[in-house]
Amino acid sequence: MKYSSEDEKLTDDVDVDVQEYLLSLVAPVHLHEQVMQKIWDIRRQKQIQRLAIIYILFISVGSVCCLALLLSPFGLICRVLLTLVYDIFHGLSHLPIPLSYGWLGVFAFLCAVCLLGSVYGLKKLLRGLQSEVLL
Amino acid sequence: MDFEDIHLIRKARRGDYEAFSCIVKNYQNYVYSTIYGILQNRVDAEDVTQETFIKAFQSLKKLQDERAFSTWLIRIAIRTAIDCLKAKQKWPSVELDSEKISTPHDPHPAIDTRMDIERALRELSEEHRIVTILRAVHELEYDEISVLLDIPIGTVRSRVHYARSRLREILKEERGTL
Numbered sequence: 001m002k003y004s005s006e007d008e009k010l011t012d013d014v015d016v017d018v019q020e021y022l023l024s025l026v027a028p029v030h031l032h033e034q035v036m037q038k039i040w041d042i043r044r045q046k047q048i049q050r051l052a053i054i055y056i057l058f059i060s061v062g063s064v065c066c067l068a069l070l071l072s073p074f075g076l077i078c079r080v081l082l083t084l085v086y087d088i089f090h091g092l093s094h095l096p097i098p099l100s101y102g103w104l105g106v107f108a109f110l111c112a113v114c115l116l117g118s119v120y121g122l123k124k125l126l127r128g129l130q131s132e133v134l135l
Numbered sequence: 136m137d138f139e140d141i142h143l144i145r146k147a148r149r150g151d152y153e154a155f156s157c158i159v160k161n162y163q164n165y166v167y168s169t170i171y172g173i174l175q176n177r178v179d180a181e182d183v184t185q186e187t188f189i190k191a192f193q194s195l196k197k198l199q200d201e202r203a204f205s206t207w208l209i210r211i212a213i214r215t216a217i218d219c220l221k222a223k224q225k226w227p228s229v230e231l232d233s234e235k236i237s238t239p240h241d242p243h244p245a246i247d248t249r250m251d252i253e254r255a256l257r258e259l260s261e262e263h264r265i266v267t268i269l270r271a272v273h274e275l276e277y278d279e280i281s282v283l284l285d286i287p288i289g290t291v292r293s294r295v296h297y298a299r300s301r302l303r304e305i306l307k308e309e310r311g312t313l
Contacts, residue, residue: 018172018302019272021248021249022268023168027166027168028181031167031184032156035185038185039188042189
């Protein structure tokens, strides 16, 4: 194909017509609203994901700490301290169940709450990721 | 690009939602007209415009120079429009006749000329339409178009040359029949 020097010009008469035509087009009025709504949804999903990650981290660390506390020699000290606190308020004679099992129960309950929280957080995270993929 | 726009872009980069909303308002016609020019379909143009702004929002932090925002945005728009065309070629859908008919934008005395141009652009193939828009509306250089479309510069030249002469022919025919 042969080119003339006219082709090197940035614009010619046809270009001007095309330019005028395209620049006269106006976007539909609802476009701005739709774009901002979608962006808002994306932001919200990202916030949920961020929260879910923090939640999972917090709960996981919490679970590990509880278990470590329960199993380590330091756990024994903690249990003794907690027992003392319990004793101060309730008195030795009013212990509902043997000490070690009682506090073991409390720790087990805390661990269960933490694990359930982790599962809930993970579920939220997965849902957030899924909706992002669908979007 | 004026100082106000640069200020808005800076604010939007810091996560200011309202600033980005203003950017969308300021640039929506610019983006929409370019995409409509390429796709020649109102519904697709709306979808691709939305996608363009979402992509821009998500990668705004990657923008190096705020002054190059409009060029950067139009690059995203064109790439998204090209992807849309490719997807349509892969998955062709039935197009309503109403979509083919010229979209009635605001009434204007030069409406006939606009209809002529719209019809003439529609006569061109997609590849010729894209180079025409990039050259005529965005005033990009051949090498810039070549990089953007990932085609040799010689191909860009030949497409621009062909598109111009074809447009001239079509417009001459249309205006001659009136």
